[in-house]
Amino acid sequence: MIQILPFTMGGGLYGLSLTDIQEVVDDAPIHYLPGAPVGILGAINLHGRILPVVDLPAQFGHDVGPRAERMIVLSNAKSALVLAVDTVRSVLNVEAALAEVCRPVADQEGVAGLLDWKGETIRMLSLEVLWEDIRHLCEMSGG
Amino acid sequence: MRIEISQKFIVGFIVVVGSVVLLNNIVPLVGIPDYLQQLVATLGALLVGLLFGWFFSKTFTSNIGIITTGAGRISNGDLSRKIRLQKRLAIDETEDLANSLNLVVDSLRNLVGQISTSALRVNESSQGLSSTAADMSAISHQVSGTIEQISKGAETQVAMVDKVLRVVKEMAMSIELVASSAQKLTVSAAETTDTARQGEAMAGAAIVNMKEVLEQVDTNSTQIVAFSEHVQKIGSIVDIITHIAQKTNLLALNATIEAARAGEAGHGFAIVADEISKLAESSGASASEITALIETTKAESVRAQQSTTRSLQVIDEGRESINIVSDAFQAILDRAENSQTKANSIKELSESQIGSAQDIVEAIEEISRVAEENAASSEEVSAVTEEQTFAMEGMTSSSLKLSQLADELLESVSRFQMGSERGSDVK
The missing domain is CATH 1.10.287.950 (Methyl-accepting chemotaxis protein)
Structure with a gap:
């Protein structure tokens, strides 16, 4: 059994495994970074670490707009990343078998697969895919 | 000397009868044939009768003619002269008659004078009376009209008072x-x-x-x-x-x-x-x-x-x-x-x-x-006034008639000629 945290951003429903999340914060002030790319909102100071805040929909060229001040801090061995999201829902306990049968999707914008859950489709994000896509984008934009 | 007419007649008859008897006695003595005696006696008697008759009749008729003339004058209203008989030796009843007629003339003269004077006065008075009566009649007409107005006024008053x-x-x-x-x-x-x-x-x-x-x-x-x-x-x-x-x-x-x-x-x-x-x-x-x-x-x-x-x-x-x-x-x-x-x-x-x-x-x-009584009274007064007016008119006409009568009387009296002499002697 795995635990999934569903959340919304840019009108879409996304999901992340709890094992990929370090922390959820909601009141950290975002510091504006001059010269940052469009998808980077700024940086926050989390327990003494300076972490970049990414606006994924803006990053992938959709729906450039204000995000709620709720942020999900991703856990990564190399470098921590913060996603600015709209809302965070309650944690879902999903059977591992069900999670594994989630439909694979073409390698696209960090989404590893689609999970059907109670009439809704959750786009499951994969940190590896997401990280590769973001790095790819950054290289393309020269950042 | 006064001899009654009857005595004169008696004397005449006696003279005539005596002359007849005398003639009857005288004629045979004169020598007149018998057959003529009767005739002469008769003629003589007739002659005597004629003479006496003429004498007497002349004596009578002269006085009576004078008296008749005088009476005629009187009857014609001539009172100016008195009857004067011829002087005679034997005064008879004609003299009395003439004296009586003269007295009548005197009396008539007085009477006519008085009547004339009175008639003049009556005339004047009746004329005054007539004008007064006419005035009174006019006044009473006016009074009558006024009273009729009063009467009408009183009736109007009654009506008005009723309305009021x-x-x-x-x-x-x-x-x-x-x-x-x-x-x-x-x-x-x-x-x-x-x-x-x-x-x-x-x-x-x-x-x-x-x-x-x-x-x-x-x-x-x-x-x-x-x-x-x-x-x-x-x-x-x-x-x-x-x-x-x-x-x-x-x-x-x-x-x-x-x-x-x-x-x-x-x-x-x-x-x-x-x-x-x-x-x-x-x-x-x-x-x-x-x-x-x-x-x-x-x-x-x-x-x-x-x-x-x-x-x-x-x-x-x-x-x-x-x-x-x-x-x-x-x-x-x-x-x-x-x-x-x-x-x-x-x-x-x-x-x-x-x-x-x-x-x-x-x-x-x-x-x-009161107004009704007034109306009634004024109507009565009106009637009385009209009667009075009638009476006044009657009085006016009566006084006019009286005046006319006086005029007529004066006219009648004026027939008498009074002359100047009055109560003069009787001859």
Whole structure:
């Protein structure tokens, strides 16, 4: 059994495994970074670490707009990343078998697969895919 | 020497008879043939008879002719001369007759003179009488006309007085109606006064009640404001609770994440975090409900405050209205009392008017009677005056006739020629 945290951003429903999340914060002030790319909102100071805040929909060229001040801090061995999201829902306990049968999707914008859950489709994000896509984008934009 | 005519006749007859006898005796003595004697005697007797007859008759007829002439003069009205007989030796009855006729002439002269004088006077008097009667007739005509006018005037007066009487009777009835109306008005005014007093008292009570209500509403308004402030405070507290719940929820989420990262060791911790998350969600839901209730309460209290404000305005208006009503009742009271006083005085006046009107009716009825009597009397006077006018006209015509009669008398008398001599001697 795995635990999934569903959340919304840019009108879409996304999901992340709890094992990929370090922390959820909601009141950290975002510091504006001059010269940052469009998808980077700024940086926050989390327990003494300076972490970049990414606006994924803006990053992938959709729906450039204000995000709620709720942020999900991703856990990564190399470098921590913060996603600015709209809302965070309650944690879902999903059977591992069900999670594994989630439909694979073409390698696209960090989404590893689609999970059907109670009439809704959750786009499951994969940190590896997401990280590769973001790095790819950054290289393309020269950042 | 006075010899009666009868004696003269006797003497004549005796002379004639004697001459006849004498002749009869004388003739045979004269020598006249027998056959002639008778004839001569007869002739002689006739001759003697003729002579005496002529003598006597001449004597008689001369005086009688004079007397006849004188009587004729008298009968023709000539009283200027007296009858004068020829002087004779033997005075007989003709002399007496002539004297008597002369006395008659004297008497006639006196009588005619007196008649003439009297007739002149009568004429003058009757003319004066006639003109006076004419004047009186004219005057009496005027009087008659005047009295007819008076009579008509009196009739008109009677009619007018009748009208006046009707009018005054109607007036008396009207006055009685006025009196009864004033009576009713007095009662109505008294009722109005009572009602207005009750109304005023009620308006006063209403004002007192209104003040109490106003105080109550003021208190309510203050309480609502205080309540509203309390609700605001509760709202802020609930906001804090909501915030705490959100924070708790986030903490529980992070705890769940930490538990998941801890793997199997964090399993129990994950259950606790889940429970905490549920509690936090429940707290948040309750806080939301409280917030919703507070919003409702706020809206209600705003409405209540608006209602109170409206109520205060309405009560103020009501107080003003009741003050106006109270003033109106006071005014009604004053006017009703005034009306009552006036109606009372009207009643008293009209009651005294009823008596006066009755007196007037009686007086006018008396006037009407008098006027009718006047009309009747003036008609009688008119009739009498007309009779008088007729009498005057009759008198005028009578005096005219009298004047004519006097004229005729004068004319008749003027036939007599009076001459200058009067009562002269009789020869």
